[in-house]
Amino acid sequence: MSGAARVLADLKSLTASGSTYCTRAQIGGYLALEWSQGHWFDYGQTIWSRPGRTQFSPAYPRRECLAAWTAVWAQYVATHRPF
Numbered sequence: 001m002s003g004a005a006r007v008l009a010d011l012k013s014l015t016a017s018g019s020t021y022c023t024r025a026q027i028g029g030y031l032a033l034e035w036s037q038g039h040w041f042d043y044g045q046t047i048w049s050r051p052g053r054t055q056f057s058p059a060y061p062r063r064e065c066l067a068a069w070t071a072v073w074a075q076y077v078a079t080h081r082p083f
C-alpha cells in the first residue's frame with residue numbers, strides 16, 4: 001500500500017486459544033454494502049484481539065475481497081435460492 005488509502009477494518013475478538021481465519025469474503029460483503037451507500041474503501045483488514053495480544057491481517061485489496069464475496073454469495077444463491 002502506498003500513498004493515502006481508505007481501509008475498512010473489522011475487529012474480531014478471540015479466546016486465548018482461538019484461531020484466525022480468512023475474512024476476505026466477509027470484508028468484501030462489507031465493502032459492497034458500504035459502496036451501495038456511497039462509501040469507498042481501498043482495502044479491508046482484520047484486527048484480531050485476544051487476551052494479551054493483538055494481531056493485524058495484511059491489508060487486502062478491494063478487488064480481492066469483492067471477488068471472494070461474489071464467489072461466496074453465488075454459492076449461497078445457488079444452494080439456498082434456486083429460483
